[in-house]
Amino acid sequence: MEAEIGRILSTANCNGGSYWARSDGDIHAPAGFSTIDVLGTLGSLGVKAGDHRTLDEAIGFVLSRRAADGKFRYGERSAMLPCISARILAALGRLQYSDGGLEVGYRHLLETQSHDGGWRCPTARMGRSPETDVSNPGTTLYVLDAFLYRKNTANDLEKLGRAVSFLLKHWETRKPLGPCGFGIGTTFMKTEFPMLRYNILYYCHVLSRYGAAAGDPRFHEAAAVLRGKVKDGLLVVENPHRLWQDYRFARKGEPSGPATDLVRDLLRGPAEDGKETGDVG
Numbered sequence: 203m204e205a206e207i208g209r210i211l212s213t214a215n216c217n218g219g220s221y222w223a224r225s226d227g228d229i230h231a232p233a234g235f236s237t238i239d240v241l242g243t244l245g246s247l248g249v250k251a252g253d254h255r256t257l258d259e260a261i262g263f264v265l266s267r268r269a270a271d272g273k274f275r276y277g278e279r280s281a282m283l284p285c286i287s288a289r290i291l292a293a294l295g296r297l298q299y300s301d302g303g304l305e306v307g308y309r310h311l312l313e314t315q316s317h318d319g320g321w322r323c324p325t326a327r328m329g330r331s332p333e334t335d336v337s338n339p340g341t342t343l344y345v346l347d348a349f350l351y352r353k354n355t356a357n358d359l360e361k362l363g364r365a366v367s368f369l370l371k372h373w374e375t376r377k378p379l380g381p382c383g384f385g386i387g388t389t390f391m392k393t394e395f396p397m398l399r400y401n402i403l404y405y406c407h408v409l410s411r412y413g414a415a416a417g418d419p420r421f422h423e424a425a426a427v428l429r430g431k432v433k434d435g436l437l438v439v440e441n442p443h444r445l446w447q448d449y450r451f452a453r454k455g456e457p458s459g460p461a462t463d464l465v466r467d468l469l470r471g472p473a474e475d476g477k478e479t480g481d482v483g
Contacts, residue, residue: 250297272287284322295352312358346409349362
């Protein structure tokens with residue numbers, strides 16, 4: 203894995219800018235191999251802040267986009283969106299990076315939770331249809347992912363539980379929801395690694411860490427789908443992002459050790475007698 207990590211780090215200028223950013227400084231593009239994507243992936247591979255100089259410089263570059271209220275810009279003059287802030291917080295969490303300013307960002311996310319329990323882009327206009335006038339499941343998953351790395355969530359379990367319920371309800375309806383149209387269909391059901399998009403592996407990995415999902419039959423149904431994709435004890439990658447598919451841990455049709463590690467506890471089977479197994483709540 204060290205060779206793969208070194209290979210990733212060696213591509214820091216591949217998008218025309220610094221630290222996987224585009225030439226215009228955008229850390230959210232190109233989709234799949236942007237600054238945010240790479241930092242999150244390195245964290246999923248076990249890399250930690252302080253391990254590499256390039257990584258630490260990249261973290262500093264991302265933090266330069268942080269506003270006083272904890273939100274992040276993906277470009278020098280871009281809007282500050284909850285999906286971006288959540289994905290950055292999750293990436294920093296995986297890298298085991300922490301500072302006082304991150305808590306400000308977490309608090310802002312909690313303050314902007316929608317009435318339906320999820321999160322949506324504040325710049326999207328309402329009124330198009332009932333399906334678009336709700337939160338984005340993908341953004342909500344990013345937020346729940348980010349909160350896995352917050353030091354103390356005890357006082358916010360009710361809010362996070364509402365977000366879990368929103369995602370479990372989406373498992374039932376499966377409709378494309380929110381302004382960005384996140385749905386549950388054929389593509390969602392294909393395993394992906396790295397965890398970049400709304401899909402069965404990302405969905406199950408995050409929800410498995412929340413006590414609010416542990417005893418829910420909808421979660422166990424989703425987990426059973428994921429367990430069915432295991433071969434010889436390893437999770438097989440079915441739909442890698444095209445920009446990652448040449449890496450050993452993300453090859454289509456092949457088992458992925460890091461992907462399996464993300465769901466190892468879940469793959470053992472559902473909790474006995476409905477006992478909670480989640481890390482949060």
